[in-house]
Amino acid sequence: MNDTLANTEKKTAYILTLPAVLLVFSIILFPIFANIWISFKEVELKDIRIPEPRAKKIVKSISDEPTKIKILYKLRNSSLIQEIRDVSFQDNFPKNFEIKNLDPRCSFKKYNLKCEFGNWPAKYRENFQVIFATNDGSKIDKKNLKSIKPKLDGKSDNILLNTNFTLKNFKKVLFENEFIDLLLTTFYYTFFGTVGSIVFGILTAQMVNQKFYGRTFMRSVLLFPYVAPVVALAYTWELLLDPNSGTLNSLLLNYQIIETPINLLGQKYIEISILGFDFKLRLALTTVIMFEIWRYFPLAFLFILARLQAIPKELYEAADVDGASPFQKFFNITLPQITAVISILFMIRFIWNFNKFEDVFLLTGGASGTRTLPINVYQQGFAISDIGMGSAVSIVIVVLLLMFMFFYFKLLGKRVDEN
Amino acid sequence: MRIKNTILFSLISTFFLIFLISIWKILATLQGLSINSFNIEIIFIFGLLISLAHLGIGDRIKSFYKSIIFSLIFVFCDGYLIQKLPIWYNVGVFLILYFFTNKISKYTFIGLKEEHSTQVILFDFLTLFGILFFSFVILFPFYMMLVTSFKTQIALLVNPLDFSINFGQDIKDLFKSYFVIFKSYKFGKYIVISTIVSIGTVIITLLFAIPAAYAVARLNFFGKTFLSTSILIIYMFPAIVLVIPLYTIFSQLGLRNSIEGLLIVYTATTLPVAIYMLQGYFKSIPKELEEAAILDKLSWFGIITKIIIPLSIPAISSVALYVFMIAWNEFLFSLMFLDNPNSFTLSRAIQYLSGDAETPRQYLMAGSVVVTLPVLFIFVYFEKYLVSGLTAGSVKG
Numbered sequence: 001m002n003d004t005l006a007n008t009e010k011k012t013a014y015i016l017t018l019p020a021v022l023l024v025f026s027i028i029l030f031p032i033f034a035n036i037w038i039s040f041k042e043v044e045l046k047d048i049r050i051p052e053p054r055a056k057k058i059v060k061s062i063s064d065e066p067t068k069i070k071i072l073y074k075l076r077n078s079s080l081i082q083e084i085r086d087v088s089f090q091d092n093f094p095k096n097f098e099i100k101n102l103d104p105r106c107s108f109k110k111y112n113l114k115c116e117f118g119n120w121p122a123k124y125r126e127n128f129q130v131i132f133a134t135n136d137g138s139k140i141d142k143k144n145l146k147s148i149k150p151k152l153d154g155k156s157d158n159i160l161l162n163t164n165f166t167l168k169n170f171k172k173v174l175f176e177n178e179f180i181d182l183l184l185t186t187f188y189y190t191f192f193g194t195v196g197s198i199v200f201g202i203l204t205a206q207m208v209n210q211k212f213y214g215r216t217f218m219r220s221v222l223l224f225p226y227v228a229p230v231v232a233l234a235y236t237w238e239l240l241l242d243p244n245s246g247t248l249n250s251l252l253l254n255y256q257i258i259e260t261p262i263n264l265l266g267q268k269y270i271e272i273s274i275l276g277f278d279f280k281l282r283l284a285l286t287t288v289i290m291f292e293i294w295r296y297f298p299l300a301f302l303f304i305l306a307r308l309q310a311i312p313k314e315l316y317e318a319a320d321v322d323g324a325s326p327f328q329k330f331f332n333i334t335l336p337q338i339t340a341v342i343s344i345l346f347m348i349r350f351i352w353n354f355n356k357f358e359d360v361f362l363l364t365g366g367a368s369g370t371r372t373l374p375i376n377v378y379q380q381g382f383a384i385s386d387i388g389m390g391s392a393v394s395i396v397i398v399v400l401l402l403m404f405m406f407f408y409f410k411l412l413g414k415r416v417d418e419n
Numbered sequence: 420m421r422i423k424n425t426i427l428f429s430l431i432s433t434f435f436l437i438f439l440i441s442i443w444k445i446l447a448t449l450q451g452l453s454i455n456s457f458n459i460e461i462i463f464i465f466g467l468l469i470s471l472a473h474l475g476i477g478d479r480i481k482s483f484y485k486s487i488i489f490s491l492i493f494v495f496c497d498g499y500l501i502q503k504l505p506i507w508y509n510v511g512v513f514l515i516l517y518f519f520t521n522k523i524s525k526y527t528f529i530g531l532k533e534e535h536s537t538q539v540i541l542f543d544f545l546t547l548f549g550i551l552f553f554s555f556v557i558l559f560p561f562y563m564m565l566v567t568s569f570k571t572q573i574a575l576l577v578n579p580l581d582f583s584i585n586f587g588q589d590i591k592d593l594f595k596s597y598f599v600i601f602k603s604y605k606f607g608k609y610i611v612i613s614t615i616v617s618i619g620t621v622i623i624t625l626l627f628a629i630p631a632a633y634a635v636a637r638l639n640f641f642g643k644t645f646l647s648t649s650i651l652i653i654y655m656f657p658a659i660v661l662v663i664p665l666y667t668i669f670s671q672l673g674l675r676n677s678i679e680g681l682l683i684v685y686t687a688t689t690l691p692v693a694i695y696m697l698q699g700y701f702k703s704i705p706k707e708l709e710e711a712a713i714l715d716k717l718s719w720f721g722i723i724t725k726i727i728i729p730l731s732i733p734a735i736s737s738v739a740l741y742v743f744m745i746a747w748n749e750f751l752f753s754l755m756f757l758d759n760p761n762s763f764t765l766s767r768a769i770q771y772l773s774g775d776a777e778t779p780r781q782y783l784m785a786g787s788v789v790v791t792l793p794v795l796f797i798f799v800y801f802e803k804y805l806v807s808g809l810t811a812g813s814v815k816g
Contacts, residue, residue: 006639012719013640016630020690021646023627027687028653031664038664048667160667207549218550220802224557227798227805229748231766232787235773236564239780247449247563250579254448254455294556302806325535326542348655355657358750362770374659381663382755394660401657 032398038391040165045385048160051079053087053120053152055128059145068100068133069140073150075117077124084124084154089115091150096138100131120154169392186372188282189289189360190353196293198345201300206334208301209308219305226298234362237291241265268369284368288360292353300345307341308334347408351401373397424531424540425474431544432523433466438548439515440497442555447508449566451581454504458497465493473520474528482524490516522547561791568596568785575781596785604772604782605760606789613747613765613790616678620685620746621739624693627686628738632697633723637709647698654691662755669756676759684752689742696741700734701727737804740797744805747794765790 056074073091077084089106091113099108106115113130134140173179208219225233240247243263252258262270262283270283311334319329357374360366366375373393381390441457448454469489476485493516498509530536566582567575574581584593591598600606634640635647665684666675674680704727712722728735753767763771769786772778798805 009638010640013634013638013643016634016638016719017646020627020631020694023683023687024653024690027665027684028656028661031661031668032656034664034668035660038667043667048670050671158671160671203549204553207546207553210546212546212550218554220799221554221557223798223806224561224795227744227748227794228561228791229750229766229787229794231750231769232564232791233560235769235783235787236560239567239784240560240563245575245579247579251445251448254580255457256455323535325538327538351655351657355659357659361754362750374657377659377662381666387663387667390663394663397657398660 035391035394035398038160038388039169039395040167041160041388042164042166042168043160043387045382045387046081048387049079050158051077051082051084051122051154051156053084053089053117053154054078055089055150055152057091057146057150059142061140061142062131065133066139067137068131069142069145071130071132071145073128073130075120075124075126075128077120077122079122079156081122082156083122084120084156085118087117087120087152087154089113089117089150089152092148093132094141094144096134096136097132098135100133103128103130106130169386169388170395172389173392173396182371182373182376185285185369186354186374188285189292189356189370189372190350192289193292193296193353193356194346194349196289197297197349198300198342200293200297201302201304201345202338202342204297204301205304205308206330208305222301223298225295230295230358231362233295234291234359238265238363241287265364266368282369284364284370288363288370291363292356292359295359296349296353300349303341303345304338307338311337343412347405350404350408354401354404355397373400421528421532424536425471425528427537428474428523428526428531428540429467429470431540432470432519433463435522435544435548436466436469436516436519437462439519439551440512442551443511443515447504447511448580450583451578452504452508461497465496469493469520470523473523474526474531477528482521486517486520486524489520564784564787564791568781568788569593570781571595572779572781596779596781597789600772600782600785600789604768604786606765606768606786608761609763609765609768610789612678612763616681616685616764617743617746619678619682620689621742623682623686624689624742625735625739628690628693628697629728629735630719630723631690632694632701633719633727635694636698636701637706647695650691650695654695658688658751662751665752666755675756676762678762680756681752681764684756685746685749689745693738693742696738697731697734700731704730733804736801737807740801740805744794744797747790 054076058072058074060070060072062068062070073089075089093111093113095111097111099113102108103115105117106113108114115128117126132140204222208215208222212218241249241264243249243261243266246261248264249258249261253261264287265284267283269280272279272281315333316329319333324332355374356372357378360370360372360375361378364370366372366379371379373396377390377393377397380386380393437457437459440462441459444454444457473485473489480488490513494509494513497512498504526540533539563582566584569584570582586593635643635650669675669680674683708726708730709722712726717725748766749764750766750770753764754770757763757767760768760771765786769783769790772786773783
């Protein structure tokens with residue numbers, strides 16, 4: 001009895017979870033494996049369209065002979081690179097039709113025209129013509145004829161499914177693609193974006209955790225950049241930072257802080273000298289990181305604030321009794337209490353910033369030294385149309401992420417053990 | 420000690436005042452006033468004098484009168500002796516000064532002698548400074564987005580710093596950018612598509628997630644722990660690595676440029692977090708209710724629809740709002756899958772608009788306002804639900 005109950009429970013559970021599991025697996029897990037497959041192939045964007053045999057039907061009446069009609073099929077292979085094999089053709093006609101000239105490749109039975117066209121090479125084109133007449137002398141309705149669409153079928157190779165593999169993509173990614181530069185840019189972007197957003201998150205959380213007028217309003221405002229659509233925000237920033245008519249540059253010029261506009265999103269390096277040391281700052285990358293921090297510190301803020309509000313008040317009261325200063329309280333009570341949350345945030349933000357595509361894409365499109373790995377996936381796959389290369393870069397991203405997660409959990413595991 | 424604190428206090432409060440006045444000046448400049456300098460030196464001297472005078476006078480004058488007097492003196496000097504500016508600017512300066520003198524009124528000469536007062540002063544002013552700084556930094560782009568959408572190309576070329584809105588003009592001229600994007604760029608259609616996609620995603624996600632979350636929360640079955648741990652790991656997987664395979668598969672299946680395609684992808688990407696959030700809540704519902712229902716021979720369908728769903732409306736709403744927001748804001752997949760202007764979502768339409776260098780920026784900003792407003796409205800209105808959603812599902816990038 002118990003056994004059957006457990007069994008029905010199991011069955012129910014599988015029925016309940018199956019739809020979700022199937023969907024997630026087919027849309028998220030399957031593509032990851034498909035990526036591995038594609039990354040070992042030489043595939044370009046144009047290869048992935050399946051070649052189709054196509055026919056455009058043109059109906060022409062023959063002058064002085066209303067009972068006869070000429071039908072022209074413009075046949076073609078939709079693909080410019082692949083052949084289609086065993087093309088078959090079918091079209092239906094009204095019951096009173098008789099065929100006048102039958103092509104040797106075709107047969108006409110039961111008012112159905114069937115043809116076998118054999119193989120069509122790439123770019124193949126043919127004008128195929130048939131003449132019909134009605135056998136009862138009635139007039140021909142051209143519109144009706146046109147509305148019947150011919151059916152075509154054919155076989156073709158799907159480049160994605162054959163088993164020709166190559167290591168070319170990975171060689172290109174790792175050795176010809178300015179890989180080190182790409183990696184460094186991605187790392188700078190990820191690391192400084194993550195650290196910056198956490199630092200600002202701590203500051204704002206600490207701030208909002210105090211009592212002041214308009215505190216709940218402040219909390220909503222702080223989350224605005226995180227909840228608003230990235231497209232709107234990125235274009236607003238672009239407009240603010242524009243070198244020609246952007247508000248920031250206009251303001252700085254107006255107050256005579258700068259003499260010539262700075263192209264914050266379009267200039268790769270800027271020379272800065274501090275205390276006699278000259279160094280080059282990656283300007284566009286810095287701006288993009290600023291945007292990143294601006295957009296994602298609210299998340300850190302939310303997490304840290306939730307943690308701060310859970311710290312027992314007694315701890316601070318005891319510190320007050322001991323005469324601790326505000327900074328002592330912050331460093332000795334608050335900070336130790338939020339380290340766990342910070343380490344989780346660091347991991348989450350690191351992974352997500354590492355994969356961030358939209359922000360950089362919308363702000364700079366990957367130009368002026370802001371090309372990160374995700375941007376490279378897009379550029380290889382869609383701008384250069386090399387799907388195989390794009391997949392190979394994706395695989396590199398996944399491998400790097402797995403490595404990061406491995407080390408992160410190893411370190412974290414150790415720390416937990418020590419405690 | 421007292422001298423050091425006095426100096427520190429007057430310096431910090433002065434810097435705070437400079438910051439306040441500078442923000443006000445930036446905002447005034449953007450209303451088209453010609454202010455070419457922050458006059459930092461003069462404000463610095465005034466600020467220092469005010470804070471020192473405040474300490475010196477102490478309680479001899481009521482703090483309300485003190486604030487008024489200081490503010491008036493400042494406004495008089497700043498407004499009439501240094502710059503000739505409209506009256507609303509001076510009213511603003513007066514209010515800022517009043518706010519400032521009120522803020523410093525709790526510091527007294529005696530108080531500065533207390534232990535840690537250096538740090539207390541620093542902490543207080545850093546908090547104040549932080550509140551204003553972050554409000555400004557966050558709201559400024561939103562403000563610019565809004566005001567730019569009401570300007571015209573010519574007005575912005577004449578004076579790129581004049582963002583004042585002329586409310587006197589005809590409504591049609593004022594909202595011209597909005598009329599244009601709805602008429603010439605079919606934004607009405609894009610709003611409909613975005614809404615259908617977002618609400619559709621919410622409905623399908625909930626349909627799939629509620630039963631799955633119930634199973635994970637309540638039933639015992641082989642692979643349960645594997646399932647619940649893989650949910651979050653899957654969620655961490657980056658969208659960018661899914662793009663190429665999905666693009667190829669969708670191309671071959673003819674799912675690109677279709678709402679169905681977007682719905683499938685959005686649902687799949689939001690499902691893990693929806694399940695995770697819901698199962699956490701379902702676990703908190705007392706089991707006894709279901710046991711009673713099982714005795715009444717209710718099927719699992721009955722249990723879910725008659726007991727679980729009515730009891731978890733708050734959790735379901737927060738999941739729904741969160742999923743709606745993700746779908747509404749989504750950009751990467753809409754960029755990849757949509758290239759026919761007839762099937763664009765709002766985000767994709769704005770990006771398409773910006774691809775044309777000829778597009779005036781006020782149209783772009785009007786579009787941005789149109790896509791941002793619903794989200795901000797929903798966020799402010801349902802903040803309680805959304806914040807819990809954000810914290811629970813915050814792994815979303």
